[in-house]
Amino acid sequence: MDLTERNRLSDNIVHKLRKAILLGEFALDEHLREPALAERFGTSRTPVRDALMVLIREGFVAKLSSGRVVVQGISSEDITNLYEVRFILESHALAAWAKQIERLPLQPLKNCFERMNLNFVRSGEFSELDMEYHEQLIRLAGNKSLLQSWLGIGETIHSILEITNQGYPRGEQIVQDHSKIIEFLDRNKIDEAVATLKQHLYEGQMTMVETVEKLKKLKTHSTNP
Amino acid sequence: MDLTERNRLSDNIVHKLRKAILLGEFALDEHLREPALAERFGTSRTPVRDALMVLIREGFVAKLSSGRVVVQGISSEDITNLYEVRFILESHALAAWAKQIERLPLQPLKNCFERMNLNFVRSGEFSELDMEYHEQLIRLAGNKSLLQSWLGIGETIHSILEITNQGYPRGEQIVQDHSKIIEFLDRNKIDEAVATLKQHLYEGQMTMVETVEKLKKLKTHSTNP
DNA sequence: TATTATCTAACTGTCGACAGTTTAATAAAG
């Protein structure tokens, strides 16, 4: 079933570069040079180039038409934007699912929830399961483009969570919300499911904004002599 | 203002590969081999790899975890999906713009419309201007993530239009719709603007589905001996 | 000193090559 999952060097570089950008290691609009990055990560330029293409798509960096790649950084407004789009995509998924003549089964969503419910203490896996739950939610719509758009947003959010994650203080709340959404869907109460989702995402957004703000202050102090 | 626009070989390859896939030159799930493509386009493998990464993002091909890149093709359902997402993004842009305390100016949208209104005979530029109009519409929301998500959808749609384009039989209707949307926005009639947009996109979707179906039939006949 | 011109160093896009791995083909066994 194609589980090979070869580890490419670029994957590792993507991960580390995202972290470095989020932690404010680079200044805004700073030019990221491929040779310097290649030396930093102990590779040739090829995996660095591949990694930069991924980060361009995710919006962490931007490519000027001159070819230069510059750091974009993540502001509170960016996070608000991100969650705004995330909500319209996910709420549309629920609405689209409800409109289907033959609705796709809720089972994958439920299975994911069960795994999360059991392991919700282990914060490492929790973040993955949280995102997987929302991905399953999107998949309910059976719309390839919707999934593709969501993956762009979802991966960005996930990578931010991965780094800023403080151990999921809201773990129990999250599990409870996920449970409520499934119940509402089961009972065909779509509006209630969407409302729960909205509140759920809003809280996630607030937490992330706070965390990123903290990080930013931390950075400002440590660099101001 | 950064107008350099260097021509990379990969851009050319992206264009030609998209066209080949849409015209049905490759079978579904066919394996695209980098060396073969490199020879076909008279380049080394590097620009081919870069081009494939773009096509992966656009959904024309998919990368298996083994590293293989396989052709995905475009079905009528794919187009429906594409337009469904496009509509929720664009309609959200209008709603978000309307909610702003200090609304972004409509001028860029109007400027784009004027250029389209003048040149709408020249079908070559028309396609570009049509997409630019809708991009300006998205920009009204002032949401970076929304724009990024839309660009993914928009570029895919644009590339399909570019190839299947039969000379824009609906040109006048399109210009008229664009004009109506601007008027509605000017008068703060958001619901009407969204309704016009919905009808506008629906007609675009129908045209594209028809065209792609025609292409498919054409292909079936020419390959069946 | 401010501004323009020149030059050098460095970067990006591209190339060909290599190594490990995977696929496909062939041979061996049931």
Next chain:
DNA sequence: CTTTATTAAACTGTCGACAGTTAGATAATA
């Protein structure tokens, strides 16, 4: 004749190198 084992060809990921171009430093001019 089908299924498993073996082998060989080919592909992907990675590397170092080169050339044209760009950015920044230095020199020249006002």
